[in-house]
Amino acid sequence: MASATLFTNVRPAGRAATDILVRDGRIVPAGEPAPAGAAVVDGGGALMLPGLVEAHTHLDKTLYGMGWYRNEVGPRLIDRIDNERTMKRTLGIDPARQSARQVVLSVGHGTTHIRSHVDVDTEVGLAGIEGVMATRERYRDIVDIEIVAFPQSGMLVRPGTVGLMADALRQGADVVGGLDPSGIDRDPKGHLDTVFGLADSFGKPIDIHLHEGGELGAFAVELTIERTKALGLQGRVTLSHAFCLGMPDVAAVDRLIEGLREAGIHIMTTGPASVDAPPVKRLAAAGVTICAGNDGIRDTWGPYGTGDMLERAMFVGMRNNLRRDDELQLALDICTHGGAAVMALDGYGIEAGCRADFVLVEAETVAEAVAGHPPRRLVVKGGRVVARDGRAMAEAP
Amino acid sequence: MASATLFTNVRPAGRAATDILVRDGRIVPAGEPAPAGAAVVDGGGALMLPGLVEAHTHLDKTLYGMGWYRNEVGPRLIDRIDNERTMKRTLGIDPARQSARQVVLSVGHGTTHIRSHVDVDTEVGLAGIEGVMATRERYRDIVDIEIVAFPQSGMLVRPGTVGLMADALRQGADVVGGLDPSGIDRDPKGHLDTVFGLADSFGKPIDIHLHEGGELGAFAVELTIERTKALGLQGRVTLSHAFCLGMPDVAAVDRLIEGLREAGIHIMTTGPASVDAPPVKRLAAAGVTICAGNDGIRDTWGPYGTGDMLERAMFVGMRNNLRRDDELQLALDICTHGGAAVMALDGYGIEAGCRADFVLVEAETVAEAVAGHPPRRLVVKGGRVVARDGRAMAEAP
CATH class of the missing domain: 3.20.20.140 (Metal-dependent hydrolases)
Incomplete structure (x- = not known):
């Protein structure tokens, strides 16, 4: 299913490493198995923050x-x-x-x-x-x-x-x-x-x-x-x-x-x-x-x-x-x-059920992410990867 | 001569692009020809600032x-x-x-x-x-x-x-x-x-x-x-x-x-x-x-x-x-x-006669270098390249 993606080995808000399944643009509750054919994206142990x-x-x-x-x-x-x-x-x-x-x-x-x-x-x-x-x-x-x-x-x-x-x-x-x-x-x-x-x-x-x-x-x-x-x-x-x-x-x-x-x-x-x-x-x-x-x-x-x-x-x-x-x-x-x-955003966050808008950062903790603002490994919007290594895939004029 | 290096196409303090000859760790006055065998390093049009x-x-x-x-x-x-x-x-x-x-x-x-x-x-x-x-x-x-x-x-x-x-x-x-x-x-x-x-x-x-x-x-x-x-x-x-x-x-x-x-x-x-x-x-x-x-x-x-x-x-x-x-x-x-x-440094600067301690920055102007602090293309100390693309060549413990 093209609409399901498993982001492996990420640390939500600095918690223990886990896999995050995204389906139809939303974060799926932990424990649900990834459907056959789901795309897999390696999170590399990065810190996961909301968009x-x-x-x-x-x-x-x-x-x-x-x-x-x-x-x-x-x-x-x-x-x-x-x-x-x-x-x-x-x-x-x-x-x-x-x-x-x-x-x-x-x-x-x-x-x-x-x-x-x-x-x-x-x-x-x-x-x-x-x-x-x-x-x-x-x-x-x-x-x-x-x-x-x-x-x-x-x-x-x-x-x-x-x-x-x-x-x-x-x-x-x-x-x-x-x-x-x-x-x-x-x-x-x-x-x-x-x-x-x-x-x-x-x-x-x-x-x-x-x-x-x-x-x-x-x-x-x-x-x-x-x-x-x-x-x-x-x-x-x-x-x-x-x-x-x-x-x-x-x-x-x-x-x-x-x-x-x-x-x-x-x-x-x-x-x-x-x-x-x-x-x-x-x-x-x-x-x-x-x-x-x-x-x-x-x-x-x-x-x-x-x-x-x-x-x-x-x-x-x-x-x-x-x-x-x-x-x-x-x-x-x-x-x-x-x-x-x-902005009264609906479904914002990185909990189950939220829209899959998140960022993977090369940092050990939230504090390090703030103090050092290191490069973004990956940016995800609506479940799709929209940027890698600090650069958006979309073209600018 | 290993002790002479020509840094080509650099813009000292944002001025017009030029070549900078360094000999014995010092910046040579403009106009002096590079000796035969001098090393050449491409400055790529970067802004040149003192160390x-x-x-x-x-x-x-x-x-x-x-x-x-x-x-x-x-x-x-x-x-x-x-x-x-x-x-x-x-x-x-x-x-x-x-x-x-x-x-x-x-x-x-x-x-x-x-x-x-x-x-x-x-x-x-x-x-x-x-x-x-x-x-x-x-x-x-x-x-x-x-x-x-x-x-x-x-x-x-x-x-x-x-x-x-x-x-x-x-x-x-x-x-x-x-x-x-x-x-x-x-x-x-x-x-x-x-x-x-x-x-x-x-x-x-x-x-x-x-x-x-x-x-x-x-x-x-x-x-x-x-x-x-x-x-x-x-x-x-x-x-x-x-x-x-x-x-x-x-x-x-x-x-x-x-x-x-x-x-x-x-x-x-x-x-x-x-x-x-x-x-x-x-x-x-x-x-x-x-x-x-x-x-x-x-x-x-x-x-x-x-x-x-x-x-x-x-x-x-x-x-x-x-x-x-x-x-x-x-x-x-x-x-x-x-x-x-x-620090009462002797011979500091990017004028002729100064010690060849300088930095090449990917910026159009000095103001851009300050406001955006973009990556350093090259760092030179005593005429030798000691860092490239933001990373020193020397090893840290």
């Missing part, structure tokens, strides 16, 4: 594969936003092509699910959304992609953007995005009312970029908590970055964390080294779901990024001073089950 | 190659120090073997010079120093190693340590180490007087671990400046970590930076993500020499570290929010020329 979840990136605007971009951009957020709009025209950053390139790179590193913010503005219109939708369709067998309609250049300050956001949601975007309600739109109430209004009208979840630090960011968190509760959107709202949760006033942060927990709001972090960052141990202890993402990979914003979510787990670990093995397990959970919870 | 300088590590106590160490250590500095002394006995961390393993790993990544702190205490005595000295001798043709006698467990609080430090300097240690004058020895004046006293007696430079943050760290910096000036040790003293230079009081930090500049004191940073860190752009602008190191690699302190100084340049860049190409050049300079200045 990595890239819960925050920007597929539409990576420069990966376009030659090195010499970054000479000014230091302010608005410098970077304006420069990017210009560069999209000047450099010819094709969203379909570039998203495809990043997808193939990411799958090679073991990513099986991606949430991508995609720019919607009055210059590019829905071109980004359409490009990433084409990539989603093209690579649907090797990765699941969720699209956030993202008003990168502001929403209320650029008339026409709200209508484009609605169009994006009608055409296939899955999530309503938002951005720095005070810093960019200069109107926290207006911005958040619009974002939540769109989510309410279209029945979609929300994912808001919140770079605002300190008290200003804390205010936006409070407004988000109020609206989430008022509209019954518990479990459907994510705050990305949320640097303000790293501010020094620990008592104030604890009050925010309690509010986030009550409202079932999720937090996305990249584990940023140069700014305040959400404290993942305290958030996890409070029961807040945390996910992580690589954010932009080699784009006009910055030169970093490999697309590897195990490397990202390492960054989250380093940023949060995670050193013990149990702490590194948390970093991995954030880059796997945390992202799966935020 | 990477690992200016702060702990060769004697990496666990690299010993199987995964399950870290269950408590959170305080003293927990980690005490745990390590215990583990040295329990795990059998042989300094000669372990330093050799790390050296071979590092050379594969393009490191040509290492400054290693090596523990000196009343339990291990000089065993660590002797082990790393054996490794230095064994690998002298592929890497230069400088040894810092390092009182990891405290100096004044553990009677007998000062005598051992003096013995270490007599036997071959090159630099006098120190550690958290207040935090560990509980006597900033006593600790620093002892460190500077040893340096003065033996005519050696100084490199002090200073984890102390905020005002306490600033006080230690001031005491160090005073002693450096009093003893005429300008250019011979390094403060490692110096987290206090990242404290929020920018005006206070500026005063410290001015003092460091006047006293010619160097700063070593790892670009740590989870604590305050020295601001490299401000230090560099003030004319303070900065170097970097990987610190401990996979040891009882923490699980991280690959030994790659280009990855470290990326960490320094991420920690300091370096995004522009000119900023990433600074990150590379810290991991090359900065370390060379701190």
